[in-house]
Each structure stands twice: as structure tokens, then as C-alpha cells.
Amino acid sequence: MEIDFGVPVHIVGIDLGTTNSLVAFMDLTGPRIIPGADGDKLVPSVVSVQRSGDVVVGNPARELLLTQPARTVYSAKRLMGRGLADVQEELKLFPFHIAPGSESVIQLKLGERTFTPPEISAFVLRQLKQNAEGYFGAEVPKAVITVPAYFNDAQRQATKDAGRIAGLEVLRLVNEPTAASLAYGLDKRKNGIVAVYDLGGGTFDISILKLQDGIFEVLATNGDTHLGGDDIDNLLLKIALEDVASEWGADLSRDNEGVQRLRRAVIHAKERLSFVPQTSIELDYRGKTYQRELNRELFDKLITPIVDRTLGPCRDCIKDAGVKIDQIDEVVMVGGSTRIPLVLTAVENLFRVVPHTELNPDEVVALGAAVQAGILSGAVEDKLLLDVTPLSLGIETMGGVVSKLIHRNSTIPASATETFTTGVDGQRNVLIHVVQGERELVKDCRSLARFDLKDIDPLPAGMARIDVRFLIDANGILNVTARDERTGKEHSVDVKPSYGLTDEQVETMIRDSIEKADQDFNERQVREARVEADTILAAVEKARRHDAYFELSDDERAAIDRSMNELLLVYHSDQLGLIRQKIEQLNQATLKLAENMMNTAVRGALKGSKI
Amino acid sequence: MNDYFELFGLPRKLNLSVDDLQQRYYRLSRELHPDRFMNKPQAEQQRALEMSSALNDARRALQEPIKRAQYLLELEGFDMGEQRSKDVPPELLEEVFELNMALEEMRSGDDSARPQLEQAEKNFAGMMNDIDGQLQTLFAQYDAAPGQEVLGKIRGVLNRRKYIQNLLGEVHAELAPAN
Numbered sequence: 169m170e171i172d173f174g175v176p177v178h179i180v181g182i183d184l185g186t187t188n189s190l191v192a193f194m195d196l197t198g199p200r201i202i203p204g205a206d207g208d209k210l211v212p213s214v215v216s217v218q219r220s221g222d223v224v225v226g227n228p229a230r231e232l233l234l235t236q237p238a239r240t241v242y243s244a245k246r247l248m249g250r251g252l253a254d255v256q257e258e259l260k261l262f263p264f265h266i267a268p269g270s271e272s273v274i275q276l277k278l279g280e281r282t283f284t285p286p287e288i289s290a291f292v293l294r295q296l297k298q299n300a301e302g303y304f305g306a307e308v309p310k311a312v313i314t315v316p317a318y319f320n321d322a323q324r325q326a327t328k329d330a331g332r333i334a335g336l337e338v339l340r341l342v343n344e345p346t347a348a349s350l351a352y353g354l355d356k357r358k359n360g361i362v363a364v365y366d367l368g369g370g371t372f373d374i375s376i377l378k379l380q381d382g383i384f385e386v387l388a389t390n391g392d393t394h395l396g397g398d399d400i401d402n403l404l405l406k407i408a409l410e411d412v413a414s415e416w417g418a419d420l421s422r423d424n425e426g427v428q429r430l431r432r433a434v435i436h437a438k439e440r441l442s443f444v445p446q447t448s449i450e451l452d453y454r455g456k457t458y459q460r461e462l463n464r465e466l467f468d469k470l471i472t473p474i475v476d477r478t479l480g481p482c483r484d485c486i487k488d489a490g491v492k493i494d495q496i497d498e499v500v501m502v503g504g505s506t507r508i509p510l511v512l513t514a515v516e517n518l519f520r521v522v523p524h525t526e527l528n529p530d531e532v533v534a535l536g537a538a539v540q541a542g543i544l545s546g547a548v549e550d551k552l553l554l555d556v557t558p559l560s561l562g563i564e565t566m567g568g569v570v571s572k573l574i575h576r577n578s579t580i581p582a583s584a585t586e587t588f589t590t591g592v593d594g595q596r597n598v599l600i601h602v603v604q605g606e607r608e609l610v611k612d613c614r615s616l617a618r619f620d621l622k623d624i625d626p627l628p629a630g631m632a633r634i635d636v637r638f639l640i641d642a643n644g645i646l647n648v649t650a651r652d653e654r655t656g657k658e659h660s661v662d663v664k665p666s667y668g669l670t671d672e673q674v675e676t677m678i679r680d681s682i683e684k685a686d687q688d689f690n691e692r693q694v695r696e697a698r699v700e701a702d703t704i705l706a707a708v709e710k711a712r713r714h715d716a717y718f719e720l721s722d723d724e725r726a727a728i729d730r731s732m733n734e735l736l737l738v739y740h741s742d743q744l745g746l747i748r749q750k751i752e753q754l755n756q757a758t759l760k761l762a763e764n765m766m767n768t769a770v771r772g773a774l775k776g777s778k779i
Numbered sequence: 780m781n782d783y784f785e786l787f788g789l790p791r792k793l794n795l796s797v798d799d800l801q802q803r804y805y806r807l808s809r810e811l812h813p814d815r816f817m818n819k820p821q822a823e824q825q826r827a828l829e830m831s832s833a834l835n836d837a838r839r840a841l842q843e844p845i846k847r848a849q850y851l852l853e854l855e856g857f858d859m860g861e862q863r864s865k866d867v868p869p870e871l872l873e874e875v876f877e878l879n880m881a882l883e884e885m886r887s888g889d890d891s892a893r894p895q896l897e898q899a900e901k902n903f904a905g906m907m908n909d910i911d912g913q914l915q916t917l918f919a920q921y922d923a924a925p926g927q928e929v930l931g932k933i934r935g936v937l938n939r940r941k942y943i944q945n946l947l948g949e950v951h952a953e954l955a956p957a958n
Contacts, residue, residue, distance in 0.1 A: 339817060340814075380805065381805075383805050383808065383809075385805075543814050544814055544817040545817070545818070546817075546818060552808060552809055552812055552814060553814070554808060554812070578835065578839060579838070579839075580832075580835065581813065581828055581832035581835060582832055582835050582836060582839075583832040583833070583836055584836075639828070639832055640832075641828060642812075642813045642814070642828070642831075
């Protein structure tokens, strides 16, 4: 592959959302969203796998949700880094088709094939990558990807895996609310305390930051990774399904297409109610119609419990940040669901300030991710983000009790070292169980992984001393290293993630997809080169009938003929370099011709002006 | 870097300005954070990760006076690991005995022990205040003339503090649900 040292590698910022995803980059004036080929900035996080094996992503896939629901999936972010037992509630509310063999990693069935949630997300990421590559006309190998601040280790790891499968080097995972605060550029205005309230399609985050001279220091974060606009949609959908059942005397809930059409109708009504006081849910389906008036008063009453669920985490976060409510200078609203007037009012009442809504709440996270990409590339020098880990990290000790090593809201990177020893003579292995969560007992926390310290020298019980270092990196992901205190030897640590893909599985998926992605990229480049060849061939063909062509020497005319033939010879090959080379050769051969034509045209024009 | 004080360029003192610590922390973060090393070779990136995690760990250890004292004791060779609060300080024996009785009664549903618990809560809160006052004095003593003897005293007071804090926690937990 050729490397052009003159052009800096573009690092994009990606908001991989539950409902929509976006890609942005930093240009000289600031962060900008890159639209897709259809001109739309939002790429719906919907993936459909066709019988042919083709994968459809975004707006077209959203349409297929209606006609091919069994091949199409949405809101897959809800399944990232989770086990089957965690998502039972999800399965009642979302039409996920779980394939057998989903015990350790969920497998989703789409038509004839199965995919893990990171693979589904990888399809969305690949689409965004392609959009960016189309925009720049160059490969985009690196990205910053955002995650909900309250994502645990497994969910972060799954997101990183998705990036790798999509052929992206994930330089950094950034928390969504923190990214949003970067996009708002509040540091330009003053130093102070800022709260970011982020209610998206499927997740809720609240973060409180301290801003000082370009440093964005997160003081505390809290949230709920299963709370968002989806919950409002499901609530309205349930009511509408009951209505339909009683009005039509038919249970629509088993009809996938009907459910999806009705779901779209309630979403439409929900969105309209942010701007008008009264609307209706309307469905025309198979010759029957359903209509239900919905005003904002009733809507507010229905969604109050959902909005209230965001307030507890807000209060806890304020307490953890060690600030008083009246010390919070600004509140920033992020996520599509913050367009809902009741949400705005609730936030204003709690924080007693008018929240910022100047930036589009759908775009602000992607814009912030682009700013962070700028920080990493060195283009943005004055800003620095100091984020925290949302959940405490601990290990299992005697009696199933958790011993906390790194507390929640610790600034990352953060580390802790714990010394382990053996319990019986000659013991060769020590198994360490790492969990995440705030509760005292292992069974109430989230199992992250089991680490097996192997090949310990056989010694009497209690004599071995192995220092294990737990390090949470700037992505919020745990790294474990072990060292024998006696010998100083690094110890091998065998990681068994409790939920999620092993490194080998990810490697396989990357191999499968990189070949495909490279092939895709190459194919696209070749197609573009052929279009260019068509243009120049047509132009030369036309010029050969021009007077200027006959003013050329025989040699010059021969060179043009030869170049045209050579270009035609390589035209149908897949050799991008060769096609480009021959295009260039033809360009060179026709320079004189172009000049002559120019002169003729000028002469003609001069003549013309005299008449 | 040998210790967290050195990392911040600070002397080993128990009283320090939190504002100054914060400013030093921000300055060092700008220098050491992994974000600044993305275009550098892998080894430098790894070092940035190590250094910035050490910096964050250091700030956590030094930010609050109690944690700072614990860290310094450890640094000076005191074993803080098994500083559990099992042994009742002798001067508290009687009070703790009565408190445990009252806690038992409350737990068995006898609310008549409530006034006694509330009184105990006040007493212990008062003791915490005294202890924090003592620590202030001892910290100043150490900063003026560092030595093992004063550190030994600090350790004793910290143990007592931990013990009382745990008791207060239990009393709170018993009283809180009714509030």
C-alpha cells in the first residue's frame, strides 16, 4: 500500500448511538459532522442482512425493519458486553432474535446467519468509516468512539472490539457526556462547575465536571445504561397495541411488521409533541386504521416515572462530586430525548439553571468526539480531559465478599496493587475473580473476568508473593499484570472474560472482516478510477475530431493512440495503481493537444470579438 | 519517582495546601497524560500510562489529610495493612459495651433504646471532633520536627478514629431507616 506522507491521517470521532450514529472530524474552524452519501448526518444504528449476504446499514436498513424484520436489528447497543441473563427484560420489549449458544456471548440471528452485538456495531462503524473515506477520498484508519459514561468494563471492551472488527484502530473510548462538554467549548467562557445531562435512545448519563483553563476534570458520574427514549417508545407502543387489540379485535403484537409500523407511529407522535401541544398516533395497516389523540398533558403524565428515574442518579452524582447544587454554573443537555419539554423542565427544576440547548442534542457527542480526536492528533493543544471510572473495581475474597481496589469516580488512568499468596503447599495457580460494582457481596456485583495466575513456583503455603497490578486505562478498560515479588519475574495472566469475546474470537472476526473491508475499499477506489478513465477517454475521443488534433506531429498523435489503448487494456483489471498510471500517461500525452485546443479557442474568441 | 510527595515536588509534610496540590496536579497532567503521547512510540505511550496512573493515585493519596497521614505512615515503615478495628481502645470499653447492648435491642425491634443510641451518636461525634483536633496538633508537630515518635502517636490516634468511625457507621445505619 502506498503511503502519502504529505497528507495527515484523518482521525474521526464517532458517536455510536443506540438509535443513531454519527461521524465527525476536526477541520480548521472546529468540529464538523460528515454526512452520509444520502446527505443525512444521522446514520440510524439499524443493520439488515440480506439473503445474498449483503449488509444494509442506516436509513435503508430502517426501511427494511418494516418489510424484513427477521433480517433486521435495531438498538443492538443494549446488548453490548452483556450476558443472556442480563437482557431478559430487553428480550420482552425488543424483537431481538437470540440464536442458540448465546450463553457466554449473545448471538443474534439475522436471516440465515448469526452475529454477536460487537459485529452488528461493527457494521454501523464500517458504514461511518466509509462515509468518512468517501468525504476525504482517503482511508480513515483511526477513530475515537464514544460510550455511555456508565458503561462497565465489558461494555467498553465490546465497543472496542466492534471498532477493531470494523477495521478501525480505536485510539480512545470517550464518555459521551464528557465529549459533549468538549463540543460546547464552555471552557472558553469561564472556569466553573458544569453538569451534563445525557438522555439518549437507550442510556442515561449524568456527569459533573470542573473546568479550569482548558482542563475538563470529571468530578463524578452516574447513570443508568438501560434508560432512554426507547423506554418511552415502548410505553406508548404498549398502550397503542392495547388500543388496537380492542378496536380491531386483533392482536398485532405477534405481527412483526405491524408492530414496527406502530412503533414508528408512536415515535413520530412523541417527537411531534416536543413542538406542538397536541398530536395523534396514526396507523394505516392492511386496510385498517387506528388513530389516537395524544396531548402533551397526558404524555407528560405517562412519562413522568421515566423522567423521575433520571433524577436519583443526578442527586447521587452531585453528592459524589462534593458540590452543592448552587455551585453548578451550567447544565448541558445531550441526547435526542432532552428535546422533550418535560425533561427540560425537570432538569431546570433540579439544578435551578436554564440548561444549554444551543447545539443539536443529536450531534453534540460526535462533535465532542472529533475534538478529542483533535487532542490526540495534537491539533488541539489547549484542552485536556480527565475522566473517571464510573464503577468501583474489586476482587472476590473469602466468603464471597468484595474487597474494593479502585473506587468509583477515581480519575483514570488509575491503579492498585494487591499481593496474593498460596493457601496450600506446592500450589501452582491462584485464581482471581474481578468484579465491578458498589455492593458488598460478589453476587450483587458484576463479574468482569477471572484471572488465572499460572506457573507459580511450588513453595510452602503462604510463601509465594505475587504482586498483581490492576490498571484502568484512559479508556476505562482494565489491564492486569502480575509480578513475582521474590524473583521479579513477570507472571502470565490468563484472562477469561465473564461476558464478551475472547481475544482469539475478535482476531478471527477481524481477519474475516479486514479482508472484506480492504476488498471493499479497493473496489470503491477502482470504480472511482474507472469513472475518471471514462471521462478522459471521452474527452480525448471528442478532441480527435478537433482541428487542433491535426496540428500535432505524427509522433504526438501516435503517443496519444498508444496511451488510449494501454488505458483501455488495464481498464477492466482490478489494478488500481495501473489504471491510475495509465490515466496519468494519457494526461501527459494529451497536454500539447489541450494546449493547442486552448489556443484555437482563444483565437476563435479573438476573431469573434472583431466581428 | 520514589514516592508521591516527590512526584508532586512537595516535601514530606502532613499539612499542605490543597489548592497548590490541585494546580500541580493539573500541570503534571498536561505533561504526563496518555493523550499527549499518541504520536509517540509504544514504549513512551506505556510510560505515559504508568506515570499518569501514578499521578492520579498520588493525588488520591495526598488530597485528604487522613489518607495523606496513612500514606506517610506506610512510607515511614508503619504496617497499615492489618490496622483493623477489632481491639477496643481500653478507655472506650464501657461505652462500647453499653452501645452494643443498645444496638442489639434496636435490632430486635425494641425502639426504647433509640434515645440512648442518639445520645451515643452525639458522644462519638464529639469524640471525632476531639480526635481531629488532636491530629491537627500532631500533624503540625510532625511538620516542624519529623520523627518516628510523633508518627507512632498519629498512628494510635488514627486507629482510634477508624474504630469510632465504624461505630458511628453502625449507629447511623440503625437510626437512619426510621428517619
